[in-house]
Amino acid sequence: MQSSVAVSSDGERWILLNASPDLRMQCAAHHELWPLSLRGSPIASVVLTDGEIDHTLGLLLLRESTTRLPVYAPAGVTALLGNEWPLYRVLSSYAGVEPRTLEEGRPVALTDGAGDALGICCSATAVARRPPRYARAAPTQAFDVGVRLTDERSGATLAYIPTVGAIDDATRRVAAGADLLLFDGTFWSDDELRAAGVEAPTARELGHLPVGGAGGSLELLPRLDAKRVVLVHINNTNPLLCRSSAERARVESAGIAVGEDAMEFEL
Secondary structure: OOOOEEEOOOOOOEEEEOOOOOHHHHHHOOHHHOOOOOOOOOEEEEEOOEOOHHHHHHHHHHOOOOOOEEEEEOHHHHHHHHOOOOHHHHHOOOOOEEEEEOOEOOOEEEEOOOOOEEEEEEEEEEOOOOOOOOOOOOOOOOOEEEEEEEEOOOOOEEEEEOOOOOOOHHHHHHHOOOOEEEEEOOOOOOOHHHHOOOOOOOOOOOOOOOOOOOOOHHHHHHHHOOOOEEEEOOOOOOHHHOOOOHHHHHHHHOOOEEOOOOOOOOO
16 A cells, blocks of 8 residues: 554554555554544544655545644645645635644644644654656745654654655754664666656656665665664565565665555554
């Protein structure tokens, strides 16, 4: 299924990191995310790393909530979802969302719709990538971020960078030393889509750093010193999805895991 993550500090109230189009099936597969009451949900808030359709379409599936859903996002993403991809305007005819801004480099203590603390602090950093294809002009504010989440009680850290065009200083600020790093594994090679017979831009032109090849993430990720690294957001053309592939063997021999549906981690 498509990329999305649910995070909780207490096992009862959950924060979504991006809202996948597959959200209904993802919730159904995990009883922790089942409704607690009529039209209720343990999903207390959402954090968006970008405005891509595959990371925001799932918000439509939460439209029948009884209260407005807090959605944390960088300012550029909020602008895109209010105008170019008018998702927030559509949702305003239902329960609606409460947009909350993630300011770059400023840690935010996440709360639910009532303002109650969720026990997790989030810090966002803009990462190198191109705007969504539907954007008619490049946003003037941050439109793609990596997030670093910290459990306020234990101090455990999760770095989440599902889409990124380079491992640069910004990426290092998000990922360095994290207990768990979930990182962009969309494509193995730069020309992967074209090799599959699809007329499409290269991985780098789409804003994704390939895993393999010179200067790929497989070569650079160990320098971030994250305690555990898992590749996520993997495209169906990526040979990493084949357990017997040489590419998967190379990744696993480097101590990096390949993400799968329903993976769970306790930090």
